[in-house]
Amino acid sequence: MHMHGPGFISIWFFIGVLLSAYGVLITVTGFYELGSPPANPPVLFNLHATIWWGMVLLAIGLVYFIRFLPRKK
Amino acid sequence: MPSLVAAAISSEKLLSLSPVDLLVIVLYFVMVLGIGFYLKRYTKTGEDFFLAGRDMSAWIAGLSFVAANLGSLELMGWAASAYQYGILATHWYWIGAIPAMLFLGVVMMPFYYISRTHSVPGYLQLRYGEPARALSAISFGLMTVLMSGINMFSMALVMKIILGWDINFSIWVSSITVAAYVFLGGLLSAIFNEVLQFFLIWLGAIIISVLGLVEAGGWSGMVHRIHERWPGQDYTHLWSGLGSFTANPMGINWAGIVLGLGFVISFGYWTTDFLVVQRVLSARDLRSAKMAPIIGSIFKMALPFIVILPGLLALAVLPEKLVGESQAGAGAHTYNEVLPLMLARYCGPGLLGLGITALIAGFMSGMAGNVSAFATVWTYDIYRAFMRRDASDSHYVSVGRWCTVLGVLVSIGTAYLVMQFLSIMDYVQALFSFFIAPLFGTVILGMLWKRATPAGGFWGLLTGTLASIGMFAWVKGDPSALRYIALSPHAKDMAENMYRALWSWIICVIVTVVVSLATKPKPESQLAGLVYGATEIPSEGHLPLFKRPLFWACVVIVIFFVLNIIFW
Numbered sequence: 115m116h117m118h119g120p121g122f123i124s125i126w127f128f129i130g131v132l133l134s135a136y137g138v139l140i141t142v143t144g145f146y147e148l149g150s151p152p153a154n155p156p157v158l159f160n161l162h163a164t165i166w167w168g169m170v171l172l173a174i175g176l177v178y179f180i181r182f183l184p185r186k187k
Numbered sequence: 188m189p190s191l192v193a194a195a196i197s198s199e200k201l202l203s204l205s206p207v208d209l210l211v212i213v214l215y216f217v218m219v220l221g222i223g224f225y226l227k228r229y230t231k232t233g234e235d236f237f238l239a240g241r242d243m244s245a246w247i248a249g250l251s252f253v254a255a256n257l258g259s260l261e262l263m264g265w266a267a268s269a270y271q272y273g274i275l276a277t278h279w280y281w282i283g284a285i286p287a288m289l290f291l292g293v294v295m296m297p298f299y300y301i302s303r304t305h306s307v308p309g310y311l312q313l314r315y316g317e318p319a320r321a322l323s324a325i326s327f328g329l330m331t332v333l334m335s336g337i338n339m340f341s342m343a344l345v346m347k348i349i350l351g352w353d354i355n356f357s358i359w360v361s362s363i364t365v366a367a368y369v370f371l372g373g374l375l376s377a378i379f380n381e382v383l384q385f386f387l388i389w390l391g392a393i394i395i396s397v398l399g400l401v402e403a404g405g406w407s408g409m410v411h412r413i414h415e416r417w418p419g420q421d422y423t424h425l426w427s428g429l430g431s432f433t434a435n436p437m438g439i440n441w442a443g444i445v446l447g448l449g450f451v452i453s454f455g456y457w458t459t460d461f462l463v464v465q466r467v468l469s470a471r472d473l474r475s476a477k478m479a480p481i482i483g484s485i486f487k488m489a490l491p492f493i494v495i496l497p498g499l500l501a502l503a504v505l506p507e508k509l510v511g512e513s514q515a516g517a518g519a520h521t522y523n524e525v526l527p528l529m530l531a532r533y534c535g536p537g538l539l540g541l542g543i544t545a546l547i548a549g550f551m552s553g554m555a556g557n558v559s560a561f562a563t564v565w566t567y568d569i570y571r572a573f574m575r576r577d578a579s580d581s582h583y584v585s586v587g588r589w590c591t592v593l594g595v596l597v598s599i600g601t602a603y604l605v606m607q608f609l610s611i612m613d614y615v616q617a618l619f620s621f622f623i624a625p626l627f628g629t630v631i632l633g634m635l636w637k638r639a640t641p642a643g644g645f646w647g648l649l650t651g652t653l654a655s656i657g658m659f660a661w662v663k664g665d666p667s668a669l670r671y672i673a674l675s676p677h678a679k680d681m682a683e684n685m686y687r688a689l690w691s692w693i694i695c696v697i698v699t700v701v702v703s704l705a706t707k708p709k710p711e712s713q714l715a716g717l718v719y720g721a722t723e724i725p726s727e728g729h730l731p732l733f734k735r736p737l738f739w740a741c742v743v744i745v746i747f748f749v750l751n752i753i754f755w
Contacts (some may be wrong), residue, residue, distance in 0.1 A: 123225065125247065125379045129386050132218050136211060140537035143207045147535060156535050158398050164537050167394055171541075174390075 123184050130178030137172025144168050198742075200351030201524065202531050205464065208540025215387065215544045216364055219380050219551070223368025226376045233580045235307055236373030236587050237563045238469050245475035247382055249482030252383035253554030257388060262494055262549050263345060266529075267522035269498025272437045272510055273413075274421025274754060275429075276498065277491045282449040284487050285747045287457035289740045291467070292480035295458050297724045298634045299468060300476045301716045305663040306460040306468075306560075308568040313635040314717050315644030322648055323629075324568035326622045327461060328561055332594050335557035336601020342550040343602070349527045350543070358602055361547065365554045366595040367753040372586050374469060374563070381466075384548035385486075391545025392493040396525075398533040399500035412503035422502060425754045438679030447685025451692045455627035462560045473725060477736035484743050488750070500634070501525045505532075554598070560592040617659050617684075622687035625651025628695035635719045636703075637711065643703030651695025658687045 144164030151159070204212075230236045243251070268276040304310040308327060312320035343357035368376045403409035410423050420436070421428050428435035429444060457463060457480075470476035501509070509522050520528060531541040566587045572577070629648040631638045661668045662683060670676040673686040714721040727735050 122229070125222075125382050128218065128222055128379070129383055132214065132383065133386070133390070135214055136541060139207060139211060139214075140541065143535075143537035152535055157532050158402060158444060159535065161398070161401070163398060163533065164535055167538060171390060 121184065125181045126178045127182035127184065130175050130180070130182060133171050133175030134179050135175070137168050137170075137175050139168070140164055141168030141172060191619065201349045201520075201527050202539060202543075204350060204540060205536035205544065207536045209740040210542065211537065211540030212544050212547065215548065216360075218383065219366060222379050222383070223371040223376045226372030226379060229592070230373045230375055231370075231581075231584070233583050233587070235375060236464075236584045237567065239373070239375040240377050241469055241478075243378060243466075243469045243475070245470060245478035245482055247378060248466055248470045248475060248479035248557045250385045250486065251378040251381040251469075252463055252479055253486050254385040254388070254552045255377075255463055257385070257490070257549055257552060261553070262388070262392065262546065263523060263526045265494045266501075266526040267524075268499040269495040270525045271511070271522050272435075272499075273502070274425055274495065274499060275435060275437050275731055276355050277425060277495050277754070278444050278448060280487060280491050280495070281425075281747060281751060282444065282454045284457060285484050285743065286449065287453040288484040288487065289743060290454065291458045292466075292477045292484075292736055293740050295472060295630075295634060296477045296480070298717060298719070298722060299464065300470070300473050301722060301724070303428065303716075304468070305567050306564055307459055307464055307626075308564055310717075311629065311633070312568070312572070314714075315639075316641040318645045319629065319641065319648055320568055320572065322645065322652075323622070323626060324572075326652070328394045328564050328569065330622060331557045331561045331564075332597045332670055334603050335554055335594070335598040337605055338550065338553060338557075339598055340602035340605045342546075345523075345527075345546075348524070354606075358599060361551060362554070362595050362599055365551050365558060366592055369555050369558050369562070369591045371592075373584075373587065374465065374559045377559040378466060378469060380555060381552045384552040387541070388545045388550040388552075389493060391541040391543075391548075392497070392526075394538060394542070395529045395533055396492055396500070397494045399497060399504065399529065403500055403503045409500060409503045413499065417502060422499065425751060427755055428673025432675045432677040432679075432682065437681055438677060439682040439685065440675075443673070443678075443682045443685040447682075447689045451624045451688040452626065455623035455630075455688070455692070457629045459626045460623060461564060462556045465560050465563060466556075474727070474734075474736065475729075477738065479735055481739045481743060488743070488747065492557070497529045498525055501529055503646065505529075539566075558591055558594045558598070561594040562587045565590045565594075565724050579721075621652055621655040621659070622625075624655065624692040625695035628692045629699060632696060632699050632703075633718065636741065637714055637718050637720055638703055638708050639699060640703040640706045640708050642706040643699040643701075646702045647695045647697075650698040651691045654694040655687055655691035658690060 141164075144162055144166075147164060148162070225441065229240070232240075234240055247455065265279065267275050268279075299307075299310060302310060302313055304313060306324075308320045308324035311323050339358055339362060340354075342361070343352075343354040346352040346357040347354050368380060372379070400406065403412055413422050426441065428740050429439070429441040432438050432440050467476055467479045470479050505525075505528060509525060509528075510519050513521060526546075530539065534542050566583050568587055570590075571583060575582075625648050628651055629644050632647070633644055658672050662672055667676070669678055669683055672678075672690070673682045675682070678686070711721050716722050727737070
């Protein structure tokens, strides 16, 4: 087997998978916090950074996931 | 350091993690181990295991080059320094890195790459012979595992303070994970994980800077608040306070920064420390090898945004004033806690887990860098050179794998040793710096001066190293000697390190030149591929401008100067 040969999974794909998973997890947590705000909210909680940063992670993750998805040649 | 230990024993934890945060951390561990298992099948030969098959793109090698240097202590330590010294800490990211990284890419990389060496001690063997290789390999191997152990202990201590985690738990879980993925996939696995870790460090830490700037009212709002809260102190100018040792909180002048940090220490570290150079040697061709440090320099130049800025923002927005280790008492937070405090200030569940993952990722990337470099130097420059010369390639791969485990175990042993004898921390940091400055003198003369001889290289390296140790011992025994080493009685520790490095480099160069002129040089035919003037460097004239490393190096250096002028 050789790196960059057929079937080799790129590091960018792994990054896409992890960031997408983090994006989903953090965005869902952010939406949950909208309904049940924490007892001790962090500073600038009103900006809902958890939601938009989760979405940024998801967007970056999906770009890498789709772009570097292993495909059979 | 002792007060950190006291804090670890007595203080309550700074942060509490939710189940979501824990899930984020667990997912990270699953991913890095998964990458290690996946890559095992691609690491069959020595070239695969020790040099990642010399098949890395410029981007991967470049990101890994920066990530291997980006330990979590680097993140937390420089954020703390930014709180303590202000924007002066940025010098370690700009003048203390960028020119050296560009010099590595444009000038030195062709010799490392064309010589087909597997390591920096390996280059010394080709250029100067076995004695110089043995000296640098043994010192590098020893210092690497010691540093790895000290970082491991410090990280475990930080996790204890921030999260209340047991020190033994942190040491063993993180080191077994690193050992597993480097054992399985060698440098390839270390590099892949370093790229992943680099993303996580950025994405986990940048949120602090973004939200901090929002709270402070942008850069000008932050500067205004700092001036209001800390009257009479200049935290926001890079160069204007460096006219004398007493005009800035660091106790250093411009000459120490430019010559000591910007020239000797920076060039020594970024161009001869095998921990970082190994990443670039894994590039797939010479152009990629030259581009990798240049790409790395762009990200290095941007790092103050996630490392220094949080420290400055803390000066502006944290209601409490942080104190030094020596003043730490009940309830008071120290400079070293500035990054976790800012993390806790802005990040709720999920984001907190991401931030902690960034710290863990930083630690693991630094440790994997140490361990993979140690395995290579031990296997090729000590074991193969002096113990067993004619074994098969698969034998050396096997030795490399077990060296990884050995390196981690010795690091763990060092971590526990440091726990018992905390003063070792101060000495080993200094010990590591003893070898960097003279090694740069030896390597640069070897690359640029055909007349440098094997005897000159060896004696220059040895004398420079001993001189550095001697100067350190002199100041320890007689603190008033600082006026001679650092040229001022007002100089502080940082200035002493800079000037000691400068003198030891000068001594190394002088001894190398004198001994070389008195001994017989190598014939020019033996210098091909190793020295400027005896090496044919492939022309890049056929490449379009935007594909030439020199063009991008010029772009980076222009940005570097502009940034320094903006924050003057």
